[in-house]
Amino acid sequence: MPSLTQLEAQRRAEIISISGYDVRLDLNRGAELFGSTTTIRFAAEPGSETFLDVAPRELHRVQLNGHDVDPATHAAGRLPLHDLAAENEVTVEATMAYSNDGEGLHRHVDPADGSVYLYAMSFLDAAPRWFACFDQPDLKAPFALTVDCPADWTVIGNGPALQVGAGRWRIETAHPIATYFATLVAGPYHSVIAEHDGIRLGVHARASLAAHLDGQSAELIELTSRCLDEFHRLFGIRYPWGEYHQAFVPDFNAGAMENPGCVTIRDTYVFRSRVTDLERGQLAVLVAHEMAHMWFGDLVTMRWWDDLWLNESFAEYLGYRVSDAVTEQQPWVEFGARRKSWGYAADRRPSTHPVAGNGAADAKTALNDFDGISYAKGAAVLRQLGAHLGDDVLLGGLRDHFHAHAYGNATFADLIGAWTAAGAHDMQGWADAWLRTAGLDTLRATVEDGIVRVARSSAVARPHAVSVATLDAHAGELHRERALILDPVRIPVRSMPALVLPDVADETWAKIAFDNDAWQRMPALLPSIKDQLARVSIWNALRLGVADAEIAPSLALRIVESAAEGEPSEVVLGTVLGWAVDTLAGAYLPAGPVRADAFARLAAAAHETMTAAAPASGRQLTGVRAFVSASDDVELLRKWLRDDALLPGMAVDDELRWAMIERLASLGALDSAGIDRELAQDRSTQGTVHAARCRALLPDPEAKAVAWQSMLTDAGRSNHELYATAEGFWRPEQTAITAPFVRRYFERIAGTAGLRSGWVVARLALLAYPRTAVDRATLDLSEALLGHDDLDSGIRRSVVDASDDLRRALASRERFG
Numbered sequence: 160m161p162s163l164t165q166l167e168a169q170r171r172a173e174i175i176s177i178s179g180y181d182v183r184l185d186l187n188r189g190a191e192l193f194g195s196t197t198t199i200r201f202a203a204e205p206g207s208e209t210f211l212d213v214a215p216r217e218l219h220r221v222q223l224n225g226h227d228v229d230p231a232t233h234a235a236g237r238l239p240l241h242d243l244a245a246e247n248e249v250t251v252e253a254t255m256a257y258s259n260d261g262e263g264l265h266r267h268v269d270p271a272d273g274s275v276y277l278y279a280m281s282f283l284d285a286a287p288r289w290f291a292c293f294d295q296p297d298l299k300a301p302f303a304l305t306v307d308c309p310a311d312w313t314v315i316g317n318g319p320a321l322q323v324g325a326g327r328w329r330i331e332t333a334h335p336i337a338t339y340f341a342t343l344v345a346g347p348y349h350s351v352i353a354e355h356d357g358i359r360l361g362v363h364a365r366a367s368l369a370a371h372l373d374g375q376s377a378e379l380i381e382l383t384s385r386c387l388d389e390f391h392r393l394f395g396i397r398y399p400w401g402e403y404h405q406a407f408v409p410d411f412n413a414g415a416m417e418n419p420g421c422v423t424i425r426d427t428y429v430f431r432s433r434v435t436d437l438e439r440g441q442l443a444v445l446v447a448h449e450m451a452h453m454w455f456g457d458l459v460t461m462r463w464w465d466d467l468w469l470n471e472s473f474a475e476y477l478g479y480r481v482s483d484a485v486t487e488q489q490p491w492v493e494f495g496a497r498r499k500s501w502g503y504a505a506d507r508r509p510s511t512h513p514v515a516g517n518g519a520a521d522a523k524t525a526l527n528d529f530d531g532i533s534y535a536k537g538a539a540v541l542r543q544l545g546a547h548l549g550d551d552v553l554l555g556g557l558r559d560h561f562h563a564h565a566y567g568n569a570t571f572a573d574l575i576g577a578w579t580a581a582g583a584h585d586m587q588g589w590a591d592a593w594l595r596t597a598g599l600d601t602l603r604a605t606v607e608d609g610i611v612r613v614a615r616s617s618a619v620a621r622p623h624a625v626s627v628a629t630l631d632a633h634a635g636e637l638h639r640e641r642a643l644i645l646d647p648v649r650i651p652v653r654s655m656p657a658l659v660l661p662d663v664a665d666e667t668w669a670k671i672a673f674d675n676d677a678w679q680r681m682p683a684l685l686p687s688i689k690d691q692l693a694r695v696s697i698w699n700a701l702r703l704g705v706a707d708a709e710i711a712p713s714l715a716l717r718i719v720e721s722a723a724e725g726e727p728s729e730v731v732l733g734t735v736l737g738w739a740v741d742t743l744a745g746a747y748l749p750a751g752p753v754r755a756d757a758f759a760r761l762a763a764a765a766h767e768t769m770t771a772a773a774p775a776s777g778r779q780l781t782g783v784r785a786f787v788s789a790s791d792d793v794e795l796l797r798k799w800l801r802d803d804a805l806l807p808g809m810a811v812d813d814e815l816r817w818a819m820i821e822r823l824a825s826l827g828a829l830d831s832a833g834i835d836r837e838l839a840q841d842r843s844t845q846g847t848v849h850a851a852r853c854r855a856l857l858p859d860p861e862a863k864a865v866a867w868q869s870m871l872t873d874a875g876r877s878n879h880e881l882y883a884t885a886e887g888f889w890r891p892e893q894t895a896i897t898a899p900f901v902r903r904y905f906e907r908i909a910g911t912a913g914l915r916s917g918w919v920v921a922r923l924a925l926l927a928y929p930r931t932a933v934d935r936a937t938l939d940l941s942e943a944l945l946g947h948d949d950l951d952s953g954i955r956r957s958v959v960d961a962s963d964d965l966r967r968a969l970a971s972r973e974r975f976g
């Protein structure tokens with residue numbers, strides 16, 4: 160289907176404006192199909208023509224202003240409407256199909272009890288998969304929904320849901336919303352309802368997760384309430400959407416979606432097992448992030464997808480800022496160690512792009528740029544903007560922007576205007592440097608004649624507001640001062656420092672480069688550095704240096720070994736050990752004894768951490784997870800699995816049990832029948848996904864062939880089972896078994912665009928890429944595939960990015976052996 164272009168959207172918005180949607184769904188028609196009847200009232204330029212977006216299984220009847228429109232005129236997802244009047248009413252009666260890919264109206268059967276759960280995901284262009292509409296962000300309208308469904312179901316949506324009969328519900332929004340925000344959550348969901356400051360709050364999950372949701376709901380509602388208070392304080396405008404529901408739903412592609420009044424969240428965030436500070440902190444940031452969108456995105460919506468970055472950069476920035484204000488977590492530490500690392504990788508790839516101003520000629524192109532740059536870099540840059548403008552101007556401009564465009568649409572230029580009116584100077588110059596040019600500056604410090612000099616690498620005039628610190632040989636801080644690095648900064652020092660940290664509080668967006676002597680000192684120095692953000696800045700410099708083939712993987716391994724145990728943040732500890740196992744040992748170090756030695760040393764480091772940690776602590780769990788991922792001690796893993804007596808305070812719960820089973824499967828210590836037995840003990844959605852990963856992990860040619868067939872040809876598998884299969888398929892210790900599939904990937908992956916649609920196409924192409932075949936031949940095959948002009952744009956992006964990772968690993972091996 161052709162993707163809507165910006166020109167088409169502009170033209171349509173000039174011709175029509177929408178008064179309201181009335182959508183009726185019949186969900187009593189079995190497991191595959193549902194009825195969808197949409198009536199839209201809209202004004203138009205008399206005599207003009209336009210088109211509706213609709214993706215039905217069958218189009219039964221279309222009436223425009225009382226006259227029949229031939230359904231056979233529907234083609235490629237569009238239904239032409241001719242000879243429009245000043246005021247129009249169109250009704251479209253269709254049969255539509257449930258999806259299994261997390262978009263449109265997704266249907267999930269809970270393996271725990273056979274119950275059926277639905278939710279609708281309209282982002283980015285999936286609304287026409289469940290109702291006929293004019294699908295573009297600037298044609299907003301009030302949305303009414305009537306649902307016929309089984310009598311024991313709960314129904315939630317963008318406005319208060321009223322049960323108007325047995326198995327009949329009615330939902331109306333009080334204000335206009337964009338079509339990509341329309342949602343519906345329906346099924347025998349379990350709910351916890353509360354109220355805060357006059358706002359009705361609901362949290363919902365599948366019945367099989369009821370006990371876990373109940374256990375978590377008090378904390379969730381407290382968090383939600385605090386976030387609401389903080390956003391009211393920051394924005395000065397009350398929450399605009401009446402009730403606030405958070406529905407935890409199965410098979411969700413993203414972390415969550417900011418539908419007004421009804422946020423949908425991936426239901427692995429209902430914790431069925433013990434979690435660490437990482438998961439708790441991520442959930443807090445996610446709750447705050449989605450709530451930020453209620454104003455930024457939902458109340459004021461971008462005019463076109465080219466400003467999608469602005470939505471996400473702001474929500475990401477505010478998600479971290481607000482969770483920092485209202486929780487005991489340290490979200491900026493997680494942001495530095497995990498999110499920035501994701502964005503840094505994206506910003507150094509051939510596919511990098513500016514944060515803003517990428518055009519987005521059509522809707523699908525916008526989705527491809529929805530990456531670590533839109534989120535992590537955008538948020539880091541907005542922190543820099545906060546330093547540049549000061550908080551009063553930053554928030555003052557935002558408030559004026561919300562007031563001026565409430566319930567409507569706006570562009571980045573409008574926001575720049577609001578900041579300028581609030582007192583900002585040279586916003587254009589600042590935006591050109593930070594938002595309209597791609598790439599990562601390198602900050603490098605040198606010391607000569609009692610002067611520390613910090614310089615930037617790039618020709619683009621990006622000012623970095625940072626704190627520069629110097630450390631002595633025992634990691635004692637000698638000196639720290641604020642600096643604005645645009646031209647080289649000179650700081651006089653009394654004694655020769657052992658290390659200069661150009662961004663000690665991890666505030667900017669840059670690669671920090673230390674010289675080789677500093678890296679050689681790092682195994683001794685880093686364990687003594689206590690400041691968490693200073694350590695994050697060093698860990699990031701290490702990972703970037705390894706990826707640029709500047710630091711030998713063997714040295715990086717020694718630094719991880721020496722400094723992991725003393726790492727004060729369990730979030731950073733887990734992140735660094737995970738990187739060392741998957742990337743450093745799994746890809747950068749060559750196969751054979753060198754890699755086996757690295758896995759053994761990392762397992763030993765993780766073991767040391769977990770035995771030193773307090774019983775039942777998150778730190779202990781972080782160490783255990785890392786140990787399980789690196790260890791090849793089959794007997795020990797089996798014993799832990801059998802005895803359920805791992806360490807003091809550490810019970811083997813569902814998720815930890817599956818981590819061990821997955822490791823045993825990848826080591827060949829478990830067969831298919833063994834996986835069946837394990838699945839019989841956990842017949843949940845999560846258990847099914849874990850079992851799919853286990854089957855793909857087996858070092859057995861037959862199991863690999865079955866997994867391969869399912870990834871490349873089976874359209875019936877749900878998105879998360881598919882992702883798990885692809886995640887398990889390629890293992891660094893199984894390259895001999897998977898070698899025949901390398902070529903097959905390049906022969907077959909393009910064809911999956913015809914088998915599936917939406918997010919899942921690009922995601923599978925990324926996860927199924929032969930990442931463990933680190934050699935020239937894989938790069939040559941990648942280049943050859945990219946030479947095909949007709950390759951799906953999402954698959955193209957995945958192959959570009961995955962082959963860049965592989966190229967970096969190869970460059971490191973070529974330099975360091």
Ligand SMILES: [Zn+2]
Pocket residue numbers: 417448449452470471474
């Ligand atoms: Zn978002």
